[in-house]
Amino acid sequence: MLNRLPVDVNPFKLVEQGRCLAGVMPLQQLPRLVEVVLAGTQDVAVTLDFTRSIGGRPMIKGHIRGNVVLECQRCMQPVTIPLDVPVEVALTTFESDERPEQEGLEAWLVEDERLFIQDFVEDEILLALPLAAKHEQCEPVRKLIEALPSDVVLTESGQEDSAVITKKNPFAVLKDWKKTE
Known part of the structure; x- marks a missing residue:
């Protein structure tokens, strides 16, 4: 599977010919x-079979396989994600075509009878x-801080302070405002 895939194809001709494209897509x-x-x-390794659905719609079936390296959102270290993407889409030439969805397929809009493989x-x-x-399994970059009730105060050592802070109500000054009239 060291073949390079073409840049663009006429998918409807490939469906009529019953062709299968297999190759490698450079990152x-x-x-x-x-x-x-x-x-x-x-x-990534790509296999695309240009065929027809059970209802006779032109479609592409195949697989995309490979590994991608992403950044772990917990520890911010690289994580390898294996790809095994099944491809099963119906080809259509206009957006309002609802027939692919009725067959349980996703629609792919093809403009000017050209499909850019990339x-x-x-x-x-x-x-x-x-x-x-x-x-x-991994540890987050920073330690998670648990939420505490607003009236609990922690000392420098992380222990609960027994003193309770009394909160000032920011609207307390308005309490007597109506009484002055």
Whole structure:
């Protein structure tokens, strides 16, 4: 699978021919993904089968596989996320086409009978990434501070102070305002 994928294709012709594209998508060709991932992320393997759905709609089925390195949102260290993105989209030429959704498929709008493989693959990967990447087990960068009741005061050593702070009501000055009239 060392093949490079084409830049753009006519997906409807590929569906008629029953073609399958398989190859490697270099990371540097995916600019939006490059902004999100860390160093160490490798190229992704892509398999796209241009076929028809059960209802006869032109569609793309396949997989995108690889590993991406993201920043753990707990410990801020690199975390490797394995990708195994199943692709199953129906091709359509107009936005208001509801038939793909009726078949349980996601619609992909094809303009000018051209599908840019790089954009298609990048969109599928970005949709599959976790919202917050994290290790299974890791410690946060900073210690979490538990919320305490507002009337409890801690001393420097972290022990509860028995003295209770009386809060001043910021509206206390208005209490007598109506009485002066």
